[in-house]
Amino acid sequence: MPQYRIITVDAFTKVAFKGNQAAVVAVPSDSPIDDDTMQAIAAEMNISETAFITPLMLQGPDEFKQSRVFGLRWFTPTCEVKLCGHATLAAAHALKYELGSECEKVYFETASGQLIVYFGLDNSYSMTFPADPPAPMPINDDVKTIVAGILGEYKPSIQVEISPSLRYMVVYDPTKVGEDIVQLEPKLSPEVLAAGKRESIIGVIATAKSSGHDFCSRFFAPWCGINEDPVTGSAHTVLGPFWQEKLGKTSFNAYQCSKRGGEVGLQLECNDDKDVNISGWAVTIVSGTINV
CATH class of the missing domain: 3.10.310.10 (Diaminopimelate Epimerase; Chain A, domain 1)
Structure with a gap:
């Protein structure tokens, strides 16, 4: 039975059990997960969003450490969504502190285009998103x-x-x-x-x-x-x-x-x-x- 790293992160908070929960699943480039299984995992986690990240530019044992470009998708317990901020922040945090990223920033290719996240100090992050003026x-x-x-x-x-x-x-x-x-x-x-x-x-x-x-x-x-x-x-x-x-x-x-x-x-x-x-x-x- 295939195993994948999964990290649960509280985003937009400095302390545990505040902010917004997201689960982050690290999907190696040589071991993809199909859409139905992603949705099933998100339903199993049963929190607002589960993010799936896959290295796009590198392969091999150090791909999560050395890659700067990742595919990123977000699922609620019932559907895939076009954009999710807290789960993007959570994905960046998981890369830096749990998967050992050696980069200063990462690029996420998503359904809303390319998103850039900069790693700051003390578990802080800065994300560039497209504005959607109402x-x-x-x-x-x-x-x-x-x-x-x-x-x-x-x-x-x-x-x-x-x-x-x-x-x-x-x-x-x-x-x-x-x-x-x-x-x-x-x-x-x-x-x-x-x-x-x-x-x-x-x-x-x-x-x-x-x-x-x-x-x-x-x-x-x-x-x-x-x-x-x-x-x-x-x-x-x-x-x-x-x-x-x-x-x-x-x-x-x-x-x-x-x-x-x-x-x-x-x-x-x-x-x-x-x-x-x-x-x-x-x-x-x-x-x-x-x-x-």
């Missing part, structure tokens, strides 16, 4: 149903936007502050789920200004098997441009205020690609092998 969303009955399910009500003063690439909906009530977002108790009813499917929504971000941080948020994605994701790096490719419009700045200290909670640093890059630099920390929780 735009106002036409309001219909389905949108009202989704907003009411997340915030408890719909009213015309609530700002609703949608990101074109990731299909993340942003809901912003200017009367709410960070503590209101912390206390949200979304009702993810069958009606809300059906409305989201009709609108091709992948997840909903509730956000507000926050004392001690530039803004806070929570992320709900029942449409891909995650009722609430604790800390969502990809959501900040949407939140960065959203809050740039409101605050008139390009650098942010953000906080995702789920029960586990996590700190996210953001820097919007002034380049043609409109990249977002996302920074954070990570901690190894479990390192072992999985039988497939």
Whole structure:
């Protein structure tokens, strides 16, 4: 029975049992795993994302140590996703501290293009992701149903936007502050789920200004098997441009205020690609092998 290295990492945190969990499976270039088995492993792990990394440029016993380019895929317990920030950070952490990477940065080839992660000090990492600026969303009955399910009500003063690439909906009530977002108790009813499917929504971000941080948020994605994701790096490719419009700045200290909670640093890059630099920390929780 084939065995693969598997590492569980808490991302966007300096301490264990905070931030967001991700499992990272190291897949040697000469021992690939098929899609169905990847999905089965992710379902078995039953955490928000499981990442699979494979060296692309080198082969042999030192390929994880010496390669700078890797294939990277992410699976929730129910489906593959296009982009995942915390599992990318976790993959970089696993490479550096568990698989012995000798590089200062790594390149991940993904469904969202090439992502670059720079290794910092003290378990810190900096990731370059494509920005996904949201735009106002036409309001219909389905949108009202989704907003009411997340915030408890719909009213015309609530700002609703949608990101074109990731299909993340942003809901912003200017009367709410960070503590209101912390206390949200979304009702993810069958009606809300059906409305989201009709609108091709992948997840909903509730956000507000926050004392001690530039803004806070929570992320709900029942449409891909995650009722609430604790800390969502990809959501900040949407939140960065959203809050740039409101605050008139390009650098942010953000906080995702789920029960586990996590700190996210953001820097919007002034380049043609409109990249977002996302920074954070990570901690190894479990390192072992999985039988497939």
